[in-house]
Amino acid sequence: MIESFLIPVIAGAVLAVAKGKKMDDRKKIEKVFEKCLQKDDQEPVEFIRQRKYETYTEFVYRLPFYLSFSQIEQKQEHFENALNKRIEFSFDGMLRVKVFENELPEMFELTKEIIDRCKGWTIPTGIDQQGDIHFHDFDRIMHMIVAGTTQYGKTVFLKMLITVLAANHPEHVRFTLIDLKGGLAFQRFANLQQVVSVASDAQEALMALKHIKTDIEKRLKDFKAAGFENIRDSKIKERHFIVVDEAAELSPAGYKGQDKALRQECENIMSYIARVAGGVGYRLIYATQYPTSDVLPRQIKQNCDSKVCFRLQTAKASEVVLNEKGAEKLPFIKGRCIYLTDKPVILQAPYISNEFIDDILKPYKMEKRVSAIEHHSNEPPAPNGYTIEFK
Numbered sequence: 001m002i003e004s005f006l007i008p009v010i011a012g013a014v015l016a017v018a019k020g021k022k023m024d025d026r027k028k029i030e031k032v033f034e035k036c037l038q039k040d041d042q043e044p045v046e047f048i049r050q051r052k053y054e055t056y057t058e059f060v061y062r063l064p065f066y067l068s069f070s071q072i073e074q075k076q077e078h079f080e081n082a083l084n085k086r087i088e089f090s091f092d093g094m095l096r097v098k099v100f101e102n103e104l105p106e107m108f109e110l111t112k113e114i115i116d117r118c119k120g121w122t123i124p125t126g127i128d129q130q131g132d133i134h135f136h137d138f139d140r141i142m143h144m145i146v147a148g149t150t151q152y153g154k155t156v157f158l159k160m161l162i163t164v165l166a167a168n169h170p171e172h173v174r175f176t177l178i179d180l181k182g183g184l185a186f187q188r189f190a191n192l193q194q195v196v197s198v199a200s201d202a203q204e205a206l207m208a209l210k211h212i213k214t215d216i217e218k219r220l221k222d223f224k225a226a227g228f229e230n231i232r233d234s235k236i237k238e239r240h241f242i243v244v245d246e247a248a249e250l251s252p253a254g255y256k257g258q259d260k261a262l263r264q265e266c267e268n269i270m271s272y273i274a275r276v277a278g279g280v281g282y283r284l285i286y287a288t289q290y291p292t293s294d295v296l297p298r299q300i301k302q303n304c305d306s307k308v309c310f311r312l313q314t315a316k317a318s319e320v321v322l323n324e325k326g327a328e329k330l331p332f333i334k335g336r337c338i339y340l341t342d343k344p345v346i347l348q349a350p351y352i353s354n355e356f357i358d359d360i361l362k363p364y365k366m367e368k369r370v371s372a373i374e375h376h377s378n379e380p381p382a383p384n385g386y387t388i389e390f391k
């Protein structure tokens with residue numbers, strides 16, 4: 001899903017034509033000549049050649065006698081608006097038009113306005129080169145893998161996802177947060193009325209996941225009895241997001257005995273959620289900085305049809321997540337990612353600060369202490385003031 005963010009102010013007819021049909025840059029340039037500089041009965045500019053350089057494409061034209069270089073320079077804004085790119089002109093007997101590729105911004109901050117533009121169960125995934133914001137719809141593609149080497153933006157992305165969904169669906173979203181990086185990243189969400197449980201080690205994760213599995217089994221039975229095929233057929237508005245960061249901690253690979261068995265069970269339940277629970281309203285968000293085939297089991301990968309992949313260290317890791325190389329070549333820019341659903345697109349992911357999170361979520365904070373172990377149910381979120389005992 002994509003929505004126009006920077007609407008270029010392009011001169012009348014050129015805007016209509018350029019936006020209506022998909023035009024390449026050469027056609028757009030020639031359209032501006034036609035609409036702004038040439039008269040119908042006059043000889044048009046003559047295209048000589050174009051060549052692509054690393055950061056720009058150069059188009060070379062021979063000018064007809066009635067057009068001066070300065071007349072063209074005066075229309076620079078029209079050309080830039082029509083192409084929505086930076087343009088430089090020069091003249092050495094030929095007109096040279098350099099069209100620079102747009103650069104992605106290094107910072108794209110989440111705002112209240114962007115949160116308001118998230119319709120249904122969508123979140124923003126980032127901004128692209130053209131300034132368009134991309135959105136991910138969790139009712140269309142239900143589960144997501146978030147990967148990336150350390151310090152490139154996974155946790156910020158997860159916090160953004162939780163904040164946007166909690167802000168837009170305070171009554172209906174529920175979260176189980178499995179934070180295996182010491183429990184620090186998600187602590188500011190622990191007292192949210194939408195958060196059912198926070199687990200911070202493998203044992204707590206297993207308890208939380210077992211509760212969820214029981215809830216899913218019950219819901220599957222209820223749906224069957226009611227003849228619903230999926231959550232959209234039912235009147236249930238609730239969606240339950242299970243957010244796991246760092247999922248490698250739940251991989252049985254490298255463990256022995258009880259530790260291995262415990263993690264194996266966690267992995268089995270996460271695979272179960274990815275396989276069968278989407279249709280009944282459960283969403284798995286599976287984040288890892290170590291994407292190997294051990295950490296990213298086949299069934300989870302196959303059922304998580306959306307991926308947000310920050311820079312990875314190797315082409316092999318990129319192949320594990322995206323089925324193709326590329327994430328290892330992303331620039332060393334925090335928040336730069338590849339968002340993959342049907343096709344990959346490079347984006348700058350939304351940045352959210354802790355202050356902004358606290359500001360947005362203030363109305364939903366409540367006095368409670370929740371644990372993975374002691375509280376878990378599919379009841380609606382407890383109202384403000386309700387106290388849940390912590391272990």
Ligand SMILES: Nc1ncnc2c1ncn2[C@@H]1O[C@H](COP(=O)(O)OP(=O)(O)OP(=O)(O)O)[C@@H](O)[C@H]1O
Nearest residue numbers: 149150151152153154155156289334335349350351
């Ligand atoms: N979308 C973004 N835009 C700009 N800067 C960002 C973005 N996301 C993260 N950063 C910056 O990068 C830092 C690290 O981000 P984050 O904590 O999300 O990394 P991480 O991938 O979760 O790392 P780790 O796996 O080590 O926990 C943040 O503190 C922030 O300064």
